[in-house]
Amino acid sequence: MKIMILSSYAPTLFYFREDMMKAMMNSGHEVIAAAPESEKEWGQKFKERKIKYVSIEGIERTGTNPIKDIVGFFSILKVIKREKPDKVFAYQAKTIIYGCIAAKLVGVKGIYALMGGLGSVFRNNDRKSLAKDILKMEYKVAFNFCDNVFFQNKDDSKEIINAGLIKEKKIVMINGSGVNLEKFKEKPLSQNPVFLFVGRIIKDKGIIEYIEAAKIVKEKYPEARVQIVGYFDTNPTAIKEEEIYKYVNKGIIEYLGPTNDVRPFLEKCSVYVLPSYHEGTPKSVLEAMATGRPIITTDAPGCRETVVDGQNGFLVPIKNANKLAEKMIWMIQNREEVERMGKESFRMCKEKFDVNKVNKVILNTMNL
Template sequence: MSPLSAENGCAPRMIYLVIAGYAPSLVGFRGPLIAALQAHGVKVHVAAPGLATDDALRIRLERQGLVAHNLPLERTGTSPLADLRALWALLRLMGHVRPHAVLAYTIKPVIYGSLAAWLTGVPRRFALITGLGYSFQQQGRGGRLQALVQRLYALALRRVDCVFFQNPDDEALFRQRRLVQPCGRTCVVNGSGVDMAQFAVVPQSSAPCFLLIARLLGDKGVREYAQAAQRVRAQHPDVRCLLVGWIDTNPDAIAQHELDAWVANGTLEFLGRLSDVRPAIAECSVYVLPSYREGTPRTVLEAMAMGRAVITTDAPGCRETVVDGDNGFLVPVQSVDALEQAMLRFLDDPALAGRMGRRSRQVAEEKYDVHKVNAVMLREMGIS
């Protein structure tokens, strides 16, 4: 039966294809949005690399009523031939599924997914910019990669109906560089949102404890966190500094020997990669993310929802989550000195983390509730 055929004699269901560059994000980041689409009667197909080998994730997606497709896409690779294979696979997939709409997020899915959707005549096409990624941070040889990515973005985003951004700085940058046309339709949403019931407030321990959750990349500020933690612990040896994450294949990844040294000298307690970060957040009193740039950092929203004060950078995507002095502190990008001083302020005033943590929860409820965020996206995609 064709995807456009009526089911059980009823009118044809709307079919959406959601394309990701990282399969677990379909559950962790886009899960509530996909569930909202399904609640409106939409049939949802998902495509991502790795679904051919991750049986547990594929089964989980299928049990949610989704149709899962493996995508031969190299998330961090730079091979033109491999990218052409991914584009060809997307063209074939769309010819088979015949979706009414496509939503793609992260760099390669946005570029190749949007182009494939346009070439196959998908009626409605949407792109979600969740951050700028490694290529936008580089100069020199990396600058050539940046220029190529921007040309491809401009080519692809001309073919979409709406581009979603997760902070106003990214939207402004895309317009300034004409990656989005002057008349192009855009919408800024408050990140991916956070499930306020799932990430409920947990009382803080009286023992001071800092936490960073991130892919272990240089531009996440992991090195700055380690240096600041070493300084703070030299003054307050009882303070714990936790790190959750994993070493990525990204060229900007932290080296294994760096991580081993931080653990060996007692600077950081490394908890590894966690499928559920709530126990780690519950253990900390202050959440730290010294990132150079984000879309909107999901881990910060989760920490805020659980009632934690936040230290993050005065950088795009990060600065939107914290009002300096209210629910946390903003520090300059790459400033170990400022990060150290912000951490020490919580140690000098033991009640500060609790006060700021309560404000974090209030801000999260008002601004970052996942249902509010998804309602905006559904409305912009013509679903109500």
């Protein structure tokens, strides 16, 4: 069969879906990857992995221009017509909505979507939000055309069901995107207190609280290192570069820049921290667990899937820098427990979040 994987951002096809695409190819299927970035820029990178890459014009991951969205929809429609896939697998909001609708119009027989998280627009608490109302309507239409929709946490699926956007029988639960345990291996913890955050530098990831907590921690333990790895984004909740460097210059945090390989940074840290407001199931946490790191994250949708409080780390309330700092300080003061928690993270990851187990559910559901 010919399977088309639709994304609104090409790099995520490597970061989140490469193992899944390999599993599909290993089962004898042809895979086509489609995203807005140019074929000139990305075609060769995919060709090296024996995957055909096609560009879909007009889709802007965080854009709000309806004209560009219409152009994007017709571009997806054109690409699906030309490539004639047997099945379409879409993830990320815009490619789920426009991709699933386009696939149905073209007559694709197998249509699947993966919800990696509901996102900042959907989780906007403003009941009068026009953008949220439009998004709900679009999701309802798209989900109606799907054979199945994969969800990574029960909070998201419950919210979508309660909103009347999908029939419960279409939902298939998976344990995040999984993590490749051959690539991410258990490593000794740093002997020094080094806290690490990896992700987009946006408010919804809890960056503000992380910095505020860093101030508190470093007042008591000035030798502690609080690090950020990630890129500056165009998301509506994006934080400006100069705002981050204000705290770098004060010695409160270390900004280590973006990276294509988080493993060297994970290996040098002792505790992984993600104070996010909401996630699907955070892949960065799974990678930290695979390397044997204890986790501090929030008791929020998606994040709470990764931590048994007190076992492999701690869950803290969202938007609460004081509680976050309290648990970071506890990690500094309880070295033996930190070691134990790191080992428990690795055990949990191996048991629940192995990418091969996750991909098996996806491929079985898609009859591949």
